[in-house]
Amino acid sequence: MDVAEFEFWSKRIAEWSAAYRDTLRDRPVRPDVKPGEVLARIPEQVPEVGAAFSLIFAEFERDIPDAMTHWQHPRFFAYFPANAALPSVLAEQIVSTLAAQCMLWQTSPAATELETRMIDWLRQAMDLPEGWRGVIQDSASSATLSAVLTMRERALDFKGIHTGLSGQPPPRIYASAQAHSSIDKAIWVSGIGQDNLVKIPTRSDFGMDPDALRTAIREDRKNGLQPAGIILCIGGTGIGACDPVEAILEIAAEEDLYTHVDAAWAGSAMICPEQRTRWKGVENADSIVFNPHKWLGAQFDCSVQFLKDPTDQLKTLTLRPDYLETPGLDDVVNYSEWTIPLGRRFRALKLWFLIRYYGLDGLRQRIRNHIAWAREAERLIGETDGLEIVTPCSFSLFTFACTDGDAATAALLHRINADGRTYLTQTQHEGRYVIRFQVGQFDCTRQDVLDGVKALRDLVQASPS
Incomplete structure (x- = not known):
């Protein structure tokens, strides 16, 4: 690949990246794929002859994005986030170019x-x-x-x-x-x-x-x-x-x-x-x-x-x-x-870009918002018939469960994650199966949190008695 082709595809990938981030709310947080499905699409034999980058990128668009769990989705409330604020993404592009x-x-x-x-x-x-x-x-x-x-x-x-x-x-x-x-x-x-x-x-x-x-x-x-x-x-x-x-x-x-x-x-x-x-x-x-x-x-x-x-x-x-x-x-x-x-x-560059772009005030406000929105979600879930808060908010994390026991809680989590509107995970606490709800995705809004709560409440109300 010469520099001119590199420049062309760098711009094309930047356009794809912007569109991807801009449309994340329209995607399910987790993909609807079965184990081995992606593997089956990729040829078993290693290629002997190179291919045009246009073909490689087309195969990527066809096979990869829709089979990914979208960690930057604003309704990703599972695990702790692996955030990627856009200024730090730009820094990583430079780091990849410098390749030091x-x-x-x-x-x-x-x-x-x-x-x-x-x-x-x-x-x-x-x-x-x-x-x-x-x-x-x-x-x-x-x-x-x-x-x-x-x-x-x-x-x-x-x-x-x-x-x-x-x-x-x-x-x-x-x-x-x-x-x-x-x-x-x-x-x-x-x-x-x-x-x-x-x-x-x-x-x-x-x-x-x-x-x-x-x-x-x-x-x-x-x-x-x-x-x-x-x-x-x-x-x-x-x-x-x-x-x-x-x-x-x-x-x-x-x-x-x-x-x-x-x-x-x-x-x-x-x-x-x-x-x-x-x-x-x-x-x-x-x-x-x-x-x-x-x-x-x-x-x-x-x-x-x-x-x-x-x-x-x-x-x-x-x-x-x-x-x-x-x-x-x-x-x-x-x-x-x-x-x-x-x-x-060269990991320091993304910290520099991040802190310079948002400043401590901007970063503090995000964390404070997440804590406040998590407490609001905790209150709403605690008020939902059939659900109870098991451990209260610590920073922006709380856990809840179904009042009908572990089997009902596990079934609810399966329905939540199959639904696609949000993504939550489980843990064991004092011998009990509980669902974790953690607010921390960098670009989520209060409405995203409320939408996540609404999704799980809808599923609780629709579940067979």
């Missing part, structure tokens, strides 16, 4: 220094103390794994990276029963093992019980085990649970344990001063992760890990062979040394 590998300062000077500035802009936006630093990761899973590896090495006096875990006291990690499954996976991948992830019971508000945490740590020490770190939850995936940050971090300080705060979804809300009571005391943590690609609107993937002091994570993850040296520039920041992958994308 941003592993070192010398391979990407502007990308490295823009990342440094964007981390500090977000630090200011969340009112974290001066001196905190950070790095842009691909996802919260990678940030959590980085923190768990740091906990492991710190507990083992940084010997594990050389000698492994054999013969060492098992490191113990403590987390809430509401913790995300990425924490379990980090424990597996780090070699610590599932048996050494201690799930602490929760209080009546579903936050971690500090007294139970203190007891678990002391019992482990008494039994010759090695407490290594605590992972706190702000806005858990199931029901939006929040741990009592201040009380848990006091225990961590007493026990000299490394701490990581998983605020992957709800952390974005901390640009709103009125929400910061939910993580009061967080400045005493060691590591915090939140995903701008969720509620803040940055195109996936873009996860920010803040570090009060990066020294221990750098000691854990830095590996600098000769070919990655930057002669004469020993003091430059190489963000690949802060993370597990060596290769890194």
